[in-house]
Amino acid sequence: MRWIPHDIEPPSSSKKDKDRPKRSILSRKPTEPNHGALKRRQSAISLTSEVDEELDARTHMQGQSAFFAMLPIEIRKMVYEHVVGEETVHLLFAKKRFGHFICKGDGRDGECGCKVLVGGSQCGRLSAACVRMLVVCRRMYTEAAPHLYSPHTFSLLHITHLLFLPTHVPQPRLDTIRNLRLKWTIRGMPYFRRNPSSKRPAYPEDTANWEKGWDIMARMKALKDLRVSIVDPSPEGIWEGHWLGVEEVLMNAVKRVRAPRRYEVVLPYASCRVDWDVGGCNVKLMRPSLEEGGAE
Numbered sequence: 224m225r226w227i228p229h230d231i232e233p234p235s236s237s238k239k240d241k242d243r244p245k246r247s248i249l250s251r252k253p254t255e256p257n258h259g260a261l262k263r264r265q266s267a268i269s270l271t272s273e274v275d276e277e278l279d280a281r282t283h284m285q286g287q288s289a290f291f292a293m294l295p296i297e298i299r300k301m302v303y304e305h306v307v308g309e310e311t312v313h314l315l316f317a318k319k320r321f322g323h324f325i326c327k328g329d330g331r332d333g334e335c336g337c338k339v340l341v342g343g344s345q346c347g348r349l350s351a352a353c354v355r356m357l358v359v360c361r362r363m364y365t366e367a368a369p370h371l372y373s374p375h376t377f378s379l380l381h382i383t384h385l386l387f388l389p390t391h392v393p394q395p396r397l398d399t400i401r402n403l404r405l406k407w408t409i410r411g412m413p414y415f416r417r418n419p420s421s422k423r424p425a426y427p428e429d430t431a432n433w434e435k436g437w438d439i440m441a442r443m444k445a446l447k448d449l450r451v452s453i454v455d456p457s458p459e460g461i462w463e464g465h466w467l468g469v470e471e472v473l474m475n476a477v478k479r480v481r482a483p484r485r486y487e488v489v490l491p492y493a494s495c496r497v498d499w500d501v502g503g504c505n506v507k508l509m510r511p512s513l514e515e516g517g518a519e
Contacts, residue, residue: 291362303370306356311376311404313337314384326378337380369399373445376402385436394442402448407436409455409491412462414469437476449483452511455491463492470496478504 290299311326326335357364357371377400379385385405388397411426413433424430440449455462466473477488478501486506490497497508 296366299366300370303356303367304374306367311335311378313378313380314388315380335378337378369396372396372399373401376404376448378404378406380406382407382432382436385439386432389439397442398444400443401445403440403443403446403450405436405440405449405451407451407453409453409457409462409466412465412469414472415465433473434476437479441479441481444482446480446482448485449480450485450487450489452489453491454511460492463494466492467494471499474499474501474508477506477508478502480504480506 294302313326326337356367382405409429411429413424413426413430415425416423417425440446440451455466480486481504483505486504487509488506489509489511491511493510495508495510497510499508501508
């Protein structure tokens with residue numbers, strides 16, 4: 224006997240149906256699975272469950288499932304985030320694809336001590352339960368996929384990982400990332416010109432990457448907590464004088480990121496200014512601590 228949730232419209236029965244002789248189960252033709260059509264009712268829970276008509280049009284209602292039939296979407300979202308968990312995740316880019324590994328420290332404030340991995344053999348894995356959850360059905364995948372990103376803190380140990388994000392992760396998924404950490408190591412000084420009369424920067428690629436990196440973060444609509452640590456790994460900080468010469472231009476890109484409520488940028492030198500006018504941006508400019516200043 225097929226179990227049907229109590230809030231699905233029961234099939235109507237008539238006298239004609241009762242008088243009809245019963246057919247053997249073996250004689251029935253196979254039919255397409257009936258996922259049920261929900262009869263929407265007022266929830267007894269003090270939440271207003273919003274109807275997503277676009278989602279309903281693209282997926283089955285899965286009305287035969289108590290999970291979908293009895294729990295409003297607000298509760299289902301809480302379940303998805305609980306299953307996914309909350310980790311600090313480092314992304315790495317190898318063989319033209321992204322991998323990840325779990326941070327060994329807290330990875331939230333300052334350096335965590337993790338290193339960039341070249342290959343993926345040492346990569347950790349997020350909860351296997353969240354992977355199994357995604358393959359249950361199309362509706363669960365559609366509802367749960369955005370919650371793969373939102374609970375985690377993503378910690379990028381190299382600027383390349385940020386620059387490749389838009390070409391390997393769909394923008395709707397990037398728009399669900401709430402917490403981001405980035406270690407940005409200076410390779411060539413953006414905007415620096417060896418000849419003051421020249422219009423071309425000495426390091427055009429690094430200049431373009433500086434602009435692109437901040438633009439990527441500015442487009443991430445759900446960012447709530449962002450921390451960028453800028454590091455000069457050169458001996459004795461050879462870029463310090465050049466940084467101070469173009470610092471105002473560098474800060475113009477930093478001010479483009481406006482979504483985060485908590486937004487910290489750790490500057491590479493103790494001599495950096497932290498009193499720039501940042502307009503409507505919430506950024507807090509910070510000088511490096513002893514540990515961050517000596518980090519590689």
